[in-house]
Amino acid sequence: MARKIHTLAGYIYEYQRSVLDPEAFWTQIAETFYWQKKWDKVVEWEFDTPSIKWFTNAKLNITENIFERYLHTKKDKPAIIWEPNDPSEPNITLTYRELYEKTCQFANALKNNGVGKGDRVIIYMPMVPEAAIAMLACARIGAIHSIVFAGFSANSLSDRINDCTATVVLTSDGNFRGAKTIPVKAVVDEALESTSTVEKVIVLERTKTPVTMKPGRDIWWHDAIDDVSAENVAETMDSEDMLFILYTSGSTGKPKGIVHTCAGYMVNCYYTFKNVFQYNDEDVYWCTADVGWITGHSYIVYGPLLAGATTVMYEGVPTHPHPGRFWEIIDKLKVNQFYTAPTAIRALAAYGIDPVLPYKLDSLKVLGTVGEPINEEAWHWYHDHIGKGRCPIVDTWWQTETGAILISPLAGITPTKPAYATLPLPGVQPIIVDNEGNELKGNSVEGNLCIKYPWPSMLRTIYGEHERCQQTYFSTFKGLYFTGDGVKRDEDGYYRILGRVDDVINVSGHRMGTAEVENAINEHPKVMESAVVGYPHPIKGQGIYAFAICDMSDRSEENLKKEIRVTVARIIGPIAKPDLIQIVPGLPKTRSGKIMRRILRKIATGEKDNFGDTSTLLDPDVVTKIIESAGTAS
Ligand code: PRX
Numbered sequence: 001m002a003r004k005i006h007t008l009a010g011y012i013y014e015y016q017r018s019v020l021d022p023e024a025f026w027t028q029i030a031e032t033f034y035w036q037k038k039w040d041k042v043v044e045w046e047f048d049t050p051s052i053k054w055f056t057n058a059k060l061n062i063t064e065n066i067f068e069r070y071l072h073t074k075k076d077k078p079a080i081i082w083e084p085n086d087p088s089e090p091n092i093t094l095t096y097r098e099l100y101e102k103t104c105q106f107a108n109a110l111k112n113n114g115v116g117k118g119d120r121v122i123i124y125m126p127m128v129p130e131a132a133i134a135m136l137a138c139a140r141i142g143a144i145h146s147i148v149f150a151g152f153s154a155n156s157l158s159d160r161i162n163d164c165t166a167t168v169v170l171t172s173d174g175n176f177r178g179a180k181t182i183p184v185k186a187v188v189d190e191a192l193e194s195t196s197t198v199e200k201v202i203v204l205e206r207t208k209t210p211v212t213m214k215p216g217r218d219i220w221w222h223d224a225i226d227d228v229s230a231e232n233v234a235e236t237m238d239s240e241d242m243l244f245i246l247y248t249s250g251s252t253g254k255p256k257g258i259v260h261t262c263a264g265y266m267v268n269c270y271y272t273f274k275n276v277f278q279y280n281d282e283d284v285y286w287c288t289a290d291v292g293w294i295t296g297h298s299y300i301v302y303g304p305l306l307a308g309a310t311t312v313m314y315e316g317v318p319t320h321p322h323p324g325r326f327w328e329i330i331d332k333l334k335v336n337q338f339y340t341a342p343t344a345i346r347a348l349a350a351y352g353i354d355p356v357l358p359y360k361l362d363s364l365k366v367l368g369t370v371g372e373p374i375n376e377e378a379w380h381w382y383h384d385h386i387g388k389g390r391c392p393i394v395d396t397w398w399q400t401e402t403g404a405i406l407i408s409p410l411a412g413i414t415p416t417k418p419a420y421a422t423l424p425l426p427g428v429q430p431i432i433v434d435n436e437g438n439e440l441k442g443n444s445v446e447g448n449l450c451i452k453y454p455w456p457s458m459l460r461t462i463y464g465e466h467e468r469c470q471q472t473y474f475s476t477f478k479g480l481y482f483t484g485d486g487v488k489r490d491e492d493g494y495y496r497i498l499g500r501v502d503d504v505i506n507v508s509g510h511r512m513g514t515a516e517v518e519n520a521i522n523e524h525p526k527v528m529e530s531a532v533v534g535y536p537h538p539i540k541g542q543g544i545y546a547f548a549i550c551d552m553s554d555r556s557e558e559n560l561k562k563e564i565r566v567t568v569a570r571i572i573g574p575i576a577k578p579d580l581i582q583i584v585p586g587l588p589k590t591r592s593g594k595i596m597r598r599i600l601r602k603i604a605t606g607e608k609d610n611f612g613d614t615s616t617l618l619d620p621d622v623v624t625k626i627i628e629s630a631g632t633a634s
Helices: 008-020 022-030 096-112 129-141 154-164 184-192 221-225 262-277 294-306 325-333 342-349 376-386 466-474 514-522 557-571 597-604 621-628
Strands: 041-046 051-056 078-083 092-095 120-124 144-147 168-172 175-177 180-182 200-204 218-220 242-248 256-261 284-287 310-314 337-340 366-370 393-396 430-433 445-451 481-489 495-500 504-507 510-513 527-537 541-550 580-583
Touching: 008 022, 022 041, 022 262, 051 262, 078 096, 078 129, 078 325, 092 096, 096 129, 096 221, 120 129, 120 154, 120 184, 129 144, 129 242, 129 294, 129 310, 144 154, 154 184, 154 242, 154 256, 154 557, 168 184, 184 200, 200 221, 218 221, 242 262, 242 294, 256 262, 256 466, 262 294, 262 366, 262 393, 284 294, 284 325, 294 310, 310 325, 325 337, 342 376, 342 541, 366 376, 376 393, 430 481, 445 495, 466 481, 495 504, 504 514, 504 527, 504 541, 510 514, 514 527, 514 541, 514 557, 527 597, 541 557, 541 597, 557 580, 597 621
Parallel strands: 078 310, 120 144, 120 168, 144 242, 168 200, 200 218, 284 310, 284 337, 337 366, 366 393, 541 580
Antiparallel strands: 041 051, 078 092, 175 180, 242 256, 430 445, 445 481, 481 495, 504 510, 527 541
16 A cells, blocks of 8 residues: 555655655655556646646556456445435445446446547536446546536536536436435526537436436436446546546636546545545545535545545435434444534534434544634534544645645644644645745745645646636746635644635635626626625635625515525525625725725624725725615625
8 A cells, every 4th residue: 555654753754755856755656556558757847837747648547546456355345335315215335346337337328328538528416326436437438527516506507518518417317405305407408408519418317306308318327327238448548638627616707627637636636535534444434525526526436446445425414304414324334534524513513412412423533624714613523522532633625726635634643733734745835925925934924825846636727728727826926836725834834724815705615706606696687786705604614795786676675685696596506695695885996996805804794994095995985884784784
């Protein structure tokens, strides 16, 4: 097993080695994989354009590094344990052998339906084993998957299909989410009315929700695999061929298709999974994310399976049918490593400890968090009541763009500190700069978090928009990758992520671009203009606060707010609905027409004065008016 760190001294040694000679460091990890052909160069890079290549000219298939690599030794080991939404439905275990056969069979089914290497396949599915099988089958034949979280609207789905000109959509008749059944096939049908590239839709039967199947286009999953061989020779992929595209929000209205490539992503996901969670061969690991987000890609599917681990996939929500559901599953499946989001911890902590008490939770060894800063109170609740004071918490900082965890404790090996992501993993070179780009050296400093040296799983481009990739990540601070996060390095050298410094709001660990939400709000015919900011929310971390100038002539305020929320849910999805809407007479703008969000952010947090210099505002009185009516936000 490659480079598993066992001691603090080992971490320090590996870290130093990785900085002194990154190529030797990553070579040693990469050597443990199965390559059809090895690389000519470990890394070739420059951050100006940018151009980043890892393991150049190597040939591989990521699925061979999951299946062919492990079938001799782990064929009967559970690869995926799937836990359904409804606890009375039996769970399903797929061994490495079974997952391999299902992957190969579905890979052949995709081929039979015209999918080839390089084609884009949209996955819009529930959290069922078939979602993982779909990803792996795409990877097997070299098709590029792009998963769209199944909570996104038809409009968001069609935008993504159009952006990557996908030819196939994989979906289900419906999704079970808690007490609800969501008719996802109907959403796909609606989305496809505004697309022209999709030739086939493969539909998994999950909820038995009635659906319309369009002849020639729509085909049932069970029919697609009927009588199809479970043998498939993996496609030969170049190290830098695309593995997947995953859309994420940015500070402009249009989501960015983040591109990850085969070899670097594989090596980095595996290495971080093994080391951060300290996974041992018999362990059962559970990450509660959805495969629609990067966490689901890297730490439900690819990372654990590349490490030959047993990974749990849960279909449902934390509170259904009761708020002890997570803890019940941990006991039932004897979960050893548990990885979730601070928002889930806060939501469950709000029920008190009664729902936790019936469960032993004694299988747990490691707890993890991801997606947003964790507040100290939630950290202690998690540590004391779930980890019973015995389990280290790995607060893992990373991004869709980074592909894998970059800053985090190694469970039980390096120190933890409440609310701190602590130290960079080996191979990661963070740097803190001020707004002018000057490096802030030493400890006890606060500034913008950048990375100065490439790591294998970093994004390569934004699909079809390389220039935007350069602008967004590589132009703010010359020669550096800019994360968009603010950070503090404390007196001990530990990193604490302070949150976004750009126009991105982190709602329950999900990224929302303010411009994206504003565009959606402005679609309502009675809205003239709007501005959206984040504000502290006790459960979600950040909530969405919308200030809107509206024509109120023929609506009650209450009805208008309802309609605005429905509009946002229709355009983006329910996750983007504003928590608070305030109808305002105007917005604080500079003479050049720029909205001063700084002021709105303060109003949203309840401040009534200390707005700094407002003399550049076109109409300073508007601020007073907004403050006066702040109580009407609802
Ligand atoms: O602001 C940081 C926050 O989530 C952003 C990345 O969001 P996304 O691409 O959706 O990926 C989330 C899952 C990796 C980051 O820019 N973030 C992520 N992890 C943490 C975090 N903030 C604080 N602490 C973390 N552990």
